[in-house]
Amino acid sequence: MTYDDWVLQVSAEITDDSLWKVEAYRLALFVSDLSWHDTTKLAADRRTLGLSDQLYRSVGSIGANVAEGYSRGTGRDRARFYEYALGSAREGRDWYYKGRHILGEKVAQHRISLVTQIIRLLLTMIPRQRRQALREEQPIYQVVSEGLSHATLHDLLSNIPLSDPPHL
Numbered sequence: 001m002t003y004d005d006w007v008l009q010v011s012a013e014i015t016d017d018s019l020w021k022v023e024a025y026r027l028a029l030f031v032s033d034l035s036w037h038d039t040t041k042l043a044a045d046r047r048t049l050g051l052s053d054q055l056y057r058s059v060g061s062i063g064a065n066v067a068e069g070y071s072r073g074t075g076r077d078r079a080r081f082y083e084y085a086l087g088s089a090r091e092g093r094d095w096y097y098k099g100r101h102i103l104g105e106k107v108a109q110h111r112i113s114l115v116t117q118i119i120r121l122l123l124t125m126i127p128r129q130r131r132q133a134l135r136e137e138q139p140i141y142q143v144v145s146e147g148l149s150h151a152t153l154h155d156l157l158s159n160i161p162l163s164d165p166p167h168l
Helices: 003-009 023-043 048-069 075-098 107-130 146-158
Strands: none
Touching: 003 023, 003 146, 023 048, 023 075, 023 107, 048 075, 048 107, 075 107, 107 146
C-alpha cells in the first residue's frame, strides 16, 4: 500500500471538506490508519498492551485536534488546538520508539519519520495562527530545502513497511 492508494479509499465526505487541504491533517489521518495495524500487533504481546492503547490514542488525537482547531473562529483558538496536536504527535512518536522491539526497527522508524513530518508542519502552522514565534528556542525540525523535504515525504508515503501479523 502507498499513500496514493490509501487516499483513493478515503470517503468523499472527508476529501471534499476544505479541511482535506491541510497537509498535516491528511498525514495525521493516514498515520492513524497505519497505527491501527501497529497497535493490533502491539496488543498481541502482554508486555506492550498498555503501550498499544497509549499509541492509538495519541496518534488518533493528532488529526482530531487539527480538525477541531481548523474549525475554530480565531487564530488563537486554532493555534491552541494545533498545539494539542503537536503534543499528541510528539507523544505518538515517543510510543512508536518504545514499540520498536515488537514492531521492528523498519516499521517504527518509518512511523517516527512520518510523525516527525507532521511535527514540522505543525511547527510552521502554530506561529502563523498566533502571529508570533513558538516558545521553543531553536526548532530542530528545520527543513534544509523544499526539494529535500518533498523527496523525503514522497519516500515515506511510497515505501510503507507494515507490521507482520501477530503470532498468537
